[in-house]
Amino acid sequence: MQTVVVSTDNIYVLLLIGMAGMCLLASAVVIFYIRNQKRLQRQREAEIRYQKELTYAVIQSQEAERKRIGRDLHDDVGSALSNLKLFTVQLQSHRPEAIVLYKDFRSQVDVILDKVRSISHILSPAELEMFGLEESIEELCLTIHRMSAMEVTFDNQVPEALKKLSYDRGLALYRVLQELFTNTVKHAGATGVSVSITRVDGLLRCTYRDNGRGLGKVRPGNGIGMRNIESRLSMIGARYHLQDPAEGGFGIWIDILE
Secondary structure: OOOHHHHHHHHHHHHHHHHHHHHHHHHHHHHHHHHHHHHHHHHHHHHHHHHHHHHHHHHHHHHHHHHHHHHHHHHHHHHHHHHHHHHHHOOOOOOOHHHHHHHHHHHHHHHHHHHHHHHHHOOHHHHHHHHHHHHHHHHHHHHHHHHHOOOEEEEOOOOHHHHHOOHHHHHHHHHHHHHHHHEEEEOOOOOEEEEEEEOOOOOOEEEEOOOOOOOOOHHHHOOHHHHHHHHHHHHHOOOOEEEOHHHHOEEEEEEEEE
16 A cells, blocks of 8 residues: 555656646747747847938938039039020120020020029928028929919928928928929829928927829829838838828828927
């Protein structure tokens, strides 16, 4: 009888050892899994940081190239056309047919000069460095109105806050508005656009709306334009929200840290 009791005790001991071993094994598996997940998470975060840094570098390079091209257009082509315009004044004669030809030629030069100035401004907004973001957006709205004949309104309710916005954030917002205007002019068939700057929950909110055909069934992230917008906003830590297509037209709210 005593021998049976000893054997049962041995079985209990073996069971306890087995259970402890299983617990240790399970703990080791869990620890390995957690460590592996943390390692994968660190890798994903590193990849995201690398993508952001790469996007930032590409955008900075694009901005530098745009500034160079815009400056060359303004300084070289613009100056050459201005000199040509002055030269034609010296060739003006008193014959009626020559005066008509002169006026036609001069009007064409004026058109080319306006186009060069517009392209130069779009590539390199000098107003942004010289006068600030508010004046740059106003000039952009005026340029879009002249080029497309759309009614464009701009309402800045927080001028002081907009002046304090850093240059990088201001440039990113300016480029986003350029992209939005381009999409509206090319695809929306709109007759009017409104841009407003307000403050909501401690953030600067830029609201852009047009009265065009809207996105419809097109997914917002599919277009290159929206991907560029997402990249620029992500670079400055801004968020955006799209208007419900059922409301008609196109609308986007952009929230930026001051």
